[in-house]
Amino acid sequence: MIRQPDETHDPRLRSWIESANAPGHPFPIQNLPFGIYRRAGSRERPRVGVAIGDRIVDVIACRRAAYLSGVAEACDAPNLNRLLAAGRDAWTTLRAELSQILRDGSYRAREMRDREGELFVPAADAELLLPAEIGDYTDFYASVHHATNVGSMFRPDNPLLPNYKHVPIGYHGRASSVVPSGTPVRRPNGQTKAPTADGPSFGPSRMLDYELEVGAFVGPGNRLGEAIPITEAEDHLFGIVLVNDWSARDIQGWEYQPLGPFLAKNFATTVSPWVVTMDALAPFRVPATARPAGDPAPLPYLTDPDSAERGGIALSLEVWLRTPAMRERGEAEALLSRGSFAAMYWTLGQMLAHHASNGCNLRPGDLIASGTVSGPERNERGCLLELTWRGAEPLTLPGGETRRFLEDGDEVILRGWCEREGRVRIGMGECRGAVSGER
C-alpha cells in the first residue's frame, strides 16, 4: 500500500532548529531526507545524515547519545545500504523518532542544543557523497511525451512504438559512473558519423546533453527468481533523488542500433545528494494521470487500484543553466524548462514491479531512474535534444547567447519540490554538474 500522511506531516510542526522553519526552506521538519556526508576536505569515514534547515543530523551520534532507538543502528554504515535493507517499518519508525526529537517542544531540545557540536554538522561544512553503493542502475523511459518527441525525430512515421503503452521500457545503465551533485562532467570522446561522411571519426562529442530525471533507491528487494507484486512495490521504494543522465547525442545516434544506448550514456550520471523518502512524499501522492482514456489498460501484473489512485507524485521540476558568460557577468542561472513528475506514463511502482516480474533480483541500493521527464508543452521538455529539436531550433539565453547543446563550462542545475494546499512545501536538494573541457 502507498503511504498515508501521518502526524510527521502535520503542517503545524516546527523545529527547534530555527533555520528549518523559514518559509520555502527545502528541508523543514516535514521532509527529513537522508544522505551521506563527511566534513568537507576531510578523509573521515562517510556518515549517514538527515538534512534539517541548515543543519545535518548525525544519525549515529544521536543513536549513541540515546536520542534514537536501535532502529537507527542501520545507519552505522558509510552509505544508506543497510538502512535500505532494513525495510519500510524501520524507515517509518526512524522518521517518527527523528520528527519527535527535532520538533519544537521536544523535551530533548534543550539538551540536544547543548550538544549541538556532537549531534549536528552545519550543512555548509559538509561534503555530500553518493547516498548508496549502487549495485545496479536501471533507466526507464516513462514519459510518453519524451518518447513521442524523440520518436518523431528518429522515426517520423512511427514515433511511438507499439510496445510503449504496454511495457514500461527500460534498460540497464552504468553503476560505476553515477556521481554526486557537483562532480564535474568531462565531455566524452566517442565515435560519431555525420550523415554525409563516408565513415565514422573519433573525437569529443559535439552534441552533449543533460536529461532531467527522477530516480528511486530500492529497499529490501527480492530474491532471484521471485517477483514483487505491484501491491507490494511501494514497500521496496525508499525515496527519490533528482537525476541528470548526461547524454552524448551524436555518439548515441551512431552506436545505439541494435542494442541500445551504451557509451552515449555511461560517462556520467549525476544524482542529488538528499534522498527524499516516500514517507515524506505521502501528502503529495496523486493519481497516475498520464494514461488517457482509450489507452490500453495495463496488464494485471502492473495494475493496482491504490497505485492508480495515488501512484503519481506531485513533484515540480526545473532545469537551470549557467554558462561561463553568465558567470563572468555575475549573473545567476537561467531557467530552461519546467516539468511535473505527475505527468509520467508509468509510476515508480509499475517500473519496480515490471523490473522484478521476470525474477530479476533487485538489491538494496539499486537505483531506478524514470527516464527524461517531459511534459506536453514546449517549455516542459526535459533535455536539449527536445528543447532545440535536435539542434534545429537553438535556444536564446539571457544576454543573447544561444545553445543547441552544452558547451564547456556550462553548469546544469536540476531543482525539484512538492507543494500542495494545506501542506508544508518540501524540496529535493539540487542536482548540479558543470561540463569540463574535452581531454
Next chain:
Amino acid sequence: MIRQPDETHDPRLRSWIESANAPGHPFPIQNLPFGIYRRAGSRERPRVGVAIGDRIVDVIACRRAAYLSGVAEACDAPNLNRLLAAGRDAWTTLRAELSQILRDGSYRAREMRDREGELFVPAADAELLLPAEIGDYTDFYASVHHATNVGSMFRPDNPLLPNYKHVPIGYHGRASSVVPSGTPVRRPNGQTKAPTADGPSFGPSRMLDYELEVGAFVGPGNRLGEAIPITEAEDHLFGIVLVNDWSARDIQGWEYQPLGPFLAKNFATTVSPWVVTMDALAPFRVPATARPAGDPAPLPYLTDPDSAERGGIALSLEVWLRTPAMRERGEAEALLSRGSFAAMYWTLGQMLAHHASNGCNLRPGDLIASGTVSGPERNERGCLLELTWRGAEPLTLPGGETRRFLEDGDEVILRGWCEREGRVRIGMGECRGAVSGER
C-alpha cells in the same frame, strides 16, 4: 603488451599433485586458474583458491605458511576483487610463485604434502562461488557471424548494420543476476505478443535460450573521465570464464525497441567458476583473424599492431545439452555445437579500450562478456535462436526428441579448452545450468 609465454608454460613441467598430470586434465600446472570456494554445505567465509588437478590450493593458507610472498595477501578476501585491483605484475608474480611450489621437484613438495589438509581442499568437497563481486556487467556483440545471423532473422534486408564493423557494439547487462555454474535458472515470466495477437499477454517465456559467451574479469581499471589506450588494454584483463547469458527470445522480441534487451536477459547469467588467467593463455594467443581483407580498418583508438598479431585466443568451445529424458535413460549429454573464440570480430582488448574510450570508469571485478560466440558454419551457432533459426528448424536429439527452445529440466553445459602443438592443453571448467519450471 600482450603476455608472452614464460617458464610457467613449459610443457615439461609436472606437478607433485599427481592428478594434475593426467593427460587432458583441465587444470595442469600450466593453467592455475583462480576461483572462490568454501567447503560444500558450510557457511564459512569464501576463500580464494587455485585449481590444480583434483585439488584446490588455499592461497591464504599457503601465504600464512610462508610458501607464498606478500603478493598473495591480495587473496585475503572473500572474492577476487582485491587481487584484480592489485594489477598485472602482482598476478604474474603470484602465478610464478604458485608454479614454483606446486611443480614436481619443488623443495617445498614434501613439506606441503605433509600439510595437505591445511593447504589444499579436494575439489570434490568444495562449493564454487562467484569469482568476484561484479560492479558492472557489460555484454558485447563481438561475433560478426552471430550479428549477421540474428540480423537476417529480424532485418532480412539489412542484416548487418552499418556501425558493426566500426563500433564494438555492447550494452549494459545486469550484475545482480550473474550466478555461478550449477545455479538453477527459473524460466522467467514476461510480456510477449504473438504477431497475430491484438495485444500482449504475461506468462512464462516459451522461447528460452542459452548463449555461449566468453567473459573477462577486469583488473585495475581507470578513473572516471580517463580512457585506457588499446596498448594498455591487456594490463586490465585478468582472465576469462565461460558465460551463458540466458535469453528469453519472445520477451526480447516485444520489449527491445528502442532501448535494447532488458527483462529478456536480466533473469540470469551463469559463469564458470574458474578464471583462467591471461597469463595462462599466453601460449594460445593468435592473430585477430575475423576481419576479412576489404573490411574497414578499426579507428586508431582500436588499433594496435601487437593486438592485431596476437589479440585473439585459440579457445575451443562446446555446448552440450542434457534433457530430462536423457537423464531418465541414464544417458550423457549431447553435443549441440562447437565454436572457436578465435573467430570473433573484436578482441577483448578492443572491447575494453572501446568501453573506456569515453571516460567510463571500469572497476576491478567488472565482467565484460563477448556476446554469443558463433562461427560461419551451421554447427558453430552459439544459441538455439540461430541453431533452430528462430524455431523454424527444430533440432533432433539422440533418442528422437526435438528442441526449438529449452524445456523445463534441460541442462546446458558449456565447455572450453585451449590446445596447441607443443603446449599442454588447459581447460576452462564447466559452465552449467538447468532450467527449473515456471513459477
